[in-house]
Amino acid sequence: MSLKNLNPRFSLLLLFILAGGMLRILGEGQVTPYSNVTPIGAMALFAGAYFNSSWKSYVFPLLTLFISDVIVQQVFYPEFAQGQLLYQGWAWTYLGFAAMVLAGQLIIKKVNIGNIVIAAAVAAVAHWLITDFGVWLGGCTDPSTGQLYTKDANGLLRCYAMAVPYMKYMFIGNVVYGAIFFGGFELIGSRIYEVRSMK
Template identity: 25%
Template sequence: MANGLMSNGSSNSTTTSPWTAQRVALVLGLIVGAIVLRVMPHPWNLAPMGAIALFAGSVLPSRRLAYSVPLIAMILSDLIIGLHQMLPVVYLCFLFYVWLGESFLQKRKPLRIAGSAVTGSLVFFVVTNFACWLAFYSHTWTEFVACYASAIPFYHMTLASDLFYSAVLFGGLAIVEQVYAAARPADNAI
């Protein structure tokens, strides 16, 4: 650490990142809090993982960390909740959320956050239900429609949780950045 700032991870680098130890602790604390909500009893698909992945992609200082956080959170919580054969597809969808966060949320504006949450939940719905159709249904048009029709009642919960938890995570960070100077990036970009 140099002057209270974290280095960018390169052993030969003398540049510093705007990420203070307090900011990293804050971000990871928000993520851990949301993970706890996943393992607590909740309605189907009303979980914070999509928002956590968006948040990680948007605010964590390295790509490796951003992509690792939701995967580690999913693996650890799935060991508690239970494993199933669709996990690889689900995990890939959450990596897509991280990509959305890093690609579209460097400027964290409410409309961009909401648009990314909606996009993530739609992709999650389409991809996971397509995989479900391939794995569990006959490969006919009727069964394809039946698969997606049976999933519709669960989509509104995914969308609601992505929007709600994104508002909590991004809004919480924005509030804390406004109140506590140590939580702000050094370049004052929110």
């Protein structure tokens, strides 16, 4: 395929997704002071809202998340890698990420502030419920007690309660980076017809 045949809209979408992956890596590397406020949720919502092919909505952001995860794990947290590419319980994280893409597909039919904020909240809650269920199921330790979460309703609720601050950071990241991603794309689309119109 020649450069002339490249779809400008699709290329710009990919550029935004890749930027999300880079920002995530820079945050984990403490290049930015906001490592807990990540762009991955906004990246998922953005992909769900804009990619016209359902499989592209999932494949490209998931692939970007995977590459950034491998870099973060191997470069910044090798002590947790234990010879593996990814961290323990990664499948639950990816399931939560896919749920955020779905939130973008279902809620952001029309790009406006209200829909983005609602989707950001739904995505943060979905990610929290799914990933921390995986944390509880995987037999992780309660950081406040040093003991394993008990395998009952109390243990699950305790696990969820301990993760509430991270859900808050996820929501903030969804809103802040969502404003950048959606606002930037809409601004470019308003100026470049090919970005606005092409599928």
